[in-house]
Amino acid sequence: MIKKVAIDELKPGMEIVRLSSDVWEHLPNLYTVPGVIRSDAQIARIRNEGFRHAFIEVRVPGEPPLEKRLDQLLKETGESPPVRERVPFEEEIEVAQEAYEKVMTQAHRVIHDAKLGRKVDYAASVEAVDEIVASAVRNPNTLLCLSKLSRFDDYTYSHCINVSAIAVVFGEYLGLSHHDLNQLGVAGLMHDLGKTAVPERIINKRARLNDNEFAEIKRHPEYGFEILKKQETVPDEILLAVRDHHEKFNGSGYPGHRTREGTSPLARIISLADVYDALTSDRSYKDAILPNKALAIMYGMRGQDFDPLEVQNFIKCLGIFPSGSLVKLSSGFYGVVYESNPAQPLLPKIKIILDQDLHPIPSELVDLAARHAMGGEDLEILECADPASYRINLKPYLTRRR
Ligand SMILES: [Fe+2]
Known part of the structure; x- marks a missing residue:
């Protein structure tokens, strides 16, 4: 624990x-x-x-091991939302990738414009995020996979897109309307825009910040709020989500020390996506933590940083083995999770891609739940494995059809 x-x-x-x-x-x-x-x-x-x-x-x-503990925890949270009709993963992944790249281009534009003090193109951001929203509705697993497997050189851009995509996926799970999901996605994309107003030497400093530097960085949510407020077209819901994305459940966050009651729902969703992505990514890749361990850490933050029920729902949405996780199987082989199973979180759909010596094999799609239902209980997931430590780039395995 x-x-x-x-x-x-x-x-x-x-x-x-x-x-x-x-x-x-x-x-x-x-x-x-x-x-x-x-x-x-x-x-x-x-x-x-x-x-x-x-x-x-x-x-x-x-x-019991982490996976079993998370499974127990999810059983305690009660009913999941009804399972929705989805487009098959293999059909959606290419479309999702296009949407992802389009938002990436938009992120570059928005950050570039903000740095130069120009107006950011809000309408184009809404349009780009709309495709992310549509993809999340068709099959949210594709976006979760892309958020974990896409490797872009610059953390700043990939982080804001990941936060946007993960927030939209969670919002969709919670049943938000298309309109709210779009606002959530745009707010996710722009949540750290205020960092463009913080001196780069502070943003890029790898050593621990001193008090003054830290006080400056803590202003970035308000800077972001101010930059977007000047646009006049950005709705209040997005402004507040950007301003409050570092507020915490118990009021210990910044900049306003607002507790849960004073923080907008969109900001709370972004905060969960933001912390999850920060935990599971790392600029140097060496310190990234495995998705299920990140979820256990976030569960350990309940009642302090996060609303306990909201963080439990977040874990439920992502699953014990979030889509995009590399997992080690009881057969010794390795697979990538491409579709979680909310009803049986320990039994997602996986694509087996590597043998026990980590050599690529012709990939095989396995629905663990269906296999177990037919008596094939011998095959199960032992644990999450770390693709970085094995130097495996998982993305090609998921984006090609076979
Ligand atoms: Fe931030």
């Missing part, structure tokens, strides 16, 4: 969880150096350096 604790609650012997370096914006003052705490002196040092929180791994003897 992963738990978020205050530094004052740390004790020698506790194990700090490794986290992506991109989460600092969401969790300022978070101590992230992995390993076991050795002494009280070390805790005092961490406190004196200004850290306030850490994630710790709590190992309970006999505790």
